[in-house]
Amino acid sequence: MSRHGELGLSDDDVRSMYRYMLMARALDERLWLLNRAGKIPFVVSCKGQEGAQVGAAFALKAGRDYVLPYYRDLGVALVFGQTATDVMLSGFAKWEDPNSGGRQMPGHFGSRKHRIVTGSSPVSTQIPHAVGVALAARLRGERLVAYTSFGEGSSNQGDFHEACNFAGVHRLPVVFFCENNGYAISVPVKKQLGCERVADRAAGYGFPGVTVDGNDVLVVYAAMKEAVERALRGEGPTLVEALTYRLNPHSSDDDDRVYRTREEVEEAKSRDAIIAFGQYLQTQGLLSEEAVDDLRKEIAQLVDAATAYAEKASYAPPEEALKYVYAE
Amino acid sequence: MSRHGELGLSDDDVRSMYRYMLMARALDERLWLLNRAGKIPFVVSCKGQEGAQVGAAFALKAGRDYVLPYYRDLGVALVFGQTATDVMLSGFAKWEDPNSGGRQMPGHFGSRKHRIVTGSSPVSTQIPHAVGVALAARLRGERLVAYTSFGEGSSNQGDFHEACNFAGVHRLPVVFFCENNGYAISVPVKKQLGCERVADRAAGYGFPGVTVDGNDVLVVYAAMKEAVERALRGEGPTLVEALTYRLNPHSSDDDDRVYRTREEVEEAKSRDAIIAFGQYLQTQGLLSEEAVDDLRKEIAQLVDAATAYAEKASYAPPEEALKYVYAE
Amino acid sequence: MTVKLYIDAIRDAIQEEMRRDASVFVLGEDVGVRGGVFRVTQGLIEEFGEARIMDTPLAESAIAGVAIGAAAYGMKPIAEIQFADFIMPAVNQIISEAAKMRYRSNNDWHCPLVIRAPYGGGVHGALYHSQSLEALFYHVPGLKIVMPTTAADAKGLLISAIRDPDPVLYFEHKGMYRLIKDDVPDGEHTVPIGKAAVRRQGVDITVITYGLMVHHALEAAQELESEGVSTELLDLRTVAPLDRDAIVAAARKTGKVLIVHEDNKTGGVGAEVSAIIAEEALFDLDAPIARLCGPDIPAMPFSPPMERFYMLDPDKIATAMRRLAAF
Amino acid sequence: MTVKLYIDAIRDAIQEEMRRDASVFVLGEDVGVRGGVFRVTQGLIEEFGEARIMDTPLAESAIAGVAIGAAAYGMKPIAEIQFADFIMPAVNQIISEAAKMRYRSNNDWHCPLVIRAPYGGGVHGALYHSQSLEALFYHVPGLKIVMPTTAADAKGLLISAIRDPDPVLYFEHKGMYRLIKDDVPDGEHTVPIGKAAVRRQGVDITVITYGLMVHHALEAAQELESEGVSTELLDLRTVAPLDRDAIVAAARKTGKVLIVHEDNKTGGVGAEVSAIIAEEALFDLDAPIARLCGPDIPAMPFSPPMERFYMLDPDKIATAMRRLAAF
């Protein structure tokens, strides 16, 4: 059997996964271009982490599970139902942006209908929220998983610790997903973590922690699948750490040349999950080179259309800023 | 060789340790009585934890090291130089109280001359301070250890996590000492910690964590000694967890009967470090029953005198409350 | 109507709402078998079980953060912070998250959360078990803050807070738990958030205050009455959002205003109350707007003489009222 | 004197104090090779090495807490919080610890700490990279807060802050880093903490403000000058402790006061400024004390029209000034 078959993924599933990865990449690259063209003020990039994100998201179930993704988790937002247009509306900060009506920067995901819980900028605050969602669901008798993601730097925040321990004590159905991309802005993991691996921390909360290659989509999926099943069986949380790399600077305001070499970035590019997963699909005969070209074209058209729509869409009227401080 | 001899402790050392344990116990019991007599408004007790505290403190060096003890750590404060009178002045909230001039509750230790850094009530805030002291000493080129203590419940605070990680990254000379007495007020350890042992958390910060029997003074001393030597060798922090028990209610305002059985408390009393260590000294022929009686009498007299002095001492004048908001 | 202690009124509100609405649950330190260190939740675990009266680990940011997540999901958590002083580690969750969740999601996500915290001094609580914390939060848009003065309000405002679709901080004065008792309506009883109450009508001077100080000010007003000075006394009850209309009306009525609070003076709620009056009723004033507040020291010392020095009492308030009346 | 950018004046102050005093060191996120996300500390790691320009883990409570420990030991740490918005996780350390260390130890332990944090909006920072945070702290006894307006003050107040024996929050407006430049005295230059500065003399109306708004108000004052209205403009510079004498004098001078700040209105620094005036200069006033501030919404939205709606600018200030002058 194929690797994906053994994991219970159909051929359509893996094709779909690949499509989401390409979509996330295409949107990210377009946003970046739009920023450089002066059309949108800010982007925070998922580039290089799409494989880990889509691998993780496919182990969850949209409609059933809640996700509390961090700002890079575009792949997860897409799998959970956000569209290219949604993403572009957010990039252009337009009124129709489903995340915030243009109030927040891009990358601050949220939509109730997709069970994507609204996120903020201070890192790690979403981690206890995920625990709260899991606790609430248990109180209500709803069987689901709460997924939350964060970077390795953010695993140093007190909120990470407090949330993990809370979930550990109550064996709540949470999956803590760390996208360890080696840097927190300029600070390398050596200066961030006293330990080798973020997953080493799970033992301090009484649940399993695993570290996987974030460039191998199926390995991420497998680890996440196990975590989700554990959670659903009532056995409590898991910490899954995916080793990945951020190919772009931290954000459109960053310049990464002062803190990492071009060689390092180039080397990482060669290990890109999109390349590896594409090759896997080709080797498995699931996607011809032609089909990939078509897919890329289709996605490019979607992104074009989304961009055009979002660019033309209107801003919220200025006085909208006064709304929704409290229920109205 | 005797157990203590193997650890490099002289006969005088262990006699001195025992004396500190008795002194802490006697002061604690007196404070409790004074509270019940309506003479002092509040006490937080060290009863049952003296062995762990004195064992820990003896591995440090007063004058060289900094201690950032939590509220129960009376044993540590005494070894570092506070006197019975100091403790009673604090109990009575008198002006001469060296910790705070009567501003803080008892158990909030602090005196610059003894390198006891001023502590507050919100738990765990002292843990990053200890890391800061260690960092500062390294910057200054001073070779020392920063010791900080806390309960197992307090190891769930974000500050514990952030501080441990900071110390781990920079391999700072800190000893994190957890007095795990099984309860955080009424909440048993099972509902506090996702993990089995607080020491399990050390791996998440890249340094050793050990759990020892807090009723065995020499075992605590040995673990602490190793931690202190590691720190002084520049090899970084250690987390030492001493399993102990709080024989009194949480504080003079607490009533522990609702959350633990009398049998449990009685059983713990029988394992009291003071009993065990006394027996050890007797077995070793270091302290006759008579000598113990004399010691207890001497201590009782000291406590009497301290109480009498503190009771008569004056309060700070009311307007003193306005002083030292800023440097004057 | 039944005469109830302030503390019992709080417990009644929790119990009644928990019976009415399965979404309501309590979480905090020692709230379970211990019934809270002040016994506010005593007996509730027996009725509702440990799933709905939940002892949490000792971690306030998690208490707030988990409650926020549960509220977003659709529950109605009541989080207890053991002492208001210990709300500090949860400030990020409260201000960055609870207060901004609705706003930042353009009304898509909500946070119907209550955070209860005992505040206030005069109980030998020393620096860290005596503080008033409302100044830390009352300037934060997106939060509501209630500080009930009577047992009736304690119940009515708590029920309103639980039913409110937005986060509400509920500060209860620990000195009032067993000191204050008054008639509390039986059964369902709500008091609107954002509405002040005139506790006493008068024509010479106006005192604006809240919390324990209302009781002290009432005593002082009685004393002044006997001296021929008649006092209008406004109890704010909600300190965010402030009841501007009531404040302005009370100030206009006598033209002489004294604002009283236990919290430190600088930047306290009294600053905004004064500023509202100076903005809207300046020409109705016959005297400078006076404030009598806790001194600007970090917190209340432990030693009884210094603690008394910090605390306001009916005498100190009466003195300030006399000075104002004589102006 | 050399004309310097605001951001360069800050860096100069750090550099000069680090050369002068081996106890001074910097810690924060990305302050090392990255030179800070705004480049305030650029080049310093090359001169002082990574022990004194220290990249910390991403954990603000530890940044503050470790700095407090180091300060207690006797160092003079300068902690950088990357954006003022992210100071929230450090609130417990700042308020419970730094602010109370001297007081609670009866003057035995001290905390000579500086916390620098870029604040303010108008830079597409959205809800969490635009906030003004002074209202969170200015009511806390034991803290000092400076908010320099000019490059000269940026340097002089930072040097004073570093030398101060108590904790000082140093809020620098990120919109001013590369916008503001002016003459900065070369070498040692201190500006006293707690002293406001009259930026413009006038007789008709008084504007009291601080930070970026000083520049906007100066523009507005110039416009009003041409309309025949003369403005006294007071730049607070220090928002805790406030310069009461200067505030009262400025209010008395014209009798018409407009307080301006970028921070939300309710409970902001303007509330206390107004209350001080209402307390001490009420009968010198010819108009209600006006405040023009950020609206009471949780924070500044990202979309440019809503961001502009939040931000004050010279036009909005001029309008408020005209209204006041015409009163």
Ligand SMILES: Cc1ncc(C[n+]2csc(CCOP(=O)(O)OP(=O)(O)O)c2C)c(N)n1
């Ligand atoms: C509390 C807080 N402090 C600082 C920041 C500024 N900041 C944004 S992202 C970031 C680095 C995050 O690193 P990591 O957690 O590793 O995630 P990554 O960006 O690498 O995916 C920092 C310091 C923030 N958003 N929140």
Ligand SMILES: Cc1ncc(C[n+]2csc(CCOP(=O)(O)OP(=O)(O)O)c2C)c(N)n1
């Ligand atoms: C931040 C904070 N939250 C709550 C409290 C109230 N409180 C004081 S001690 C305590 C329990 C501490 O338990 P543990 O850490 O196990 O130490 P122990 O008292 O058992 O020695 C609590 C909840 C506090 N002091 N600080």
Ligand SMILES: [Mg+2]
């Ligand atoms: Mg990272």
Ligand SMILES: [Mg+2]
């Ligand atoms: Mg304990």
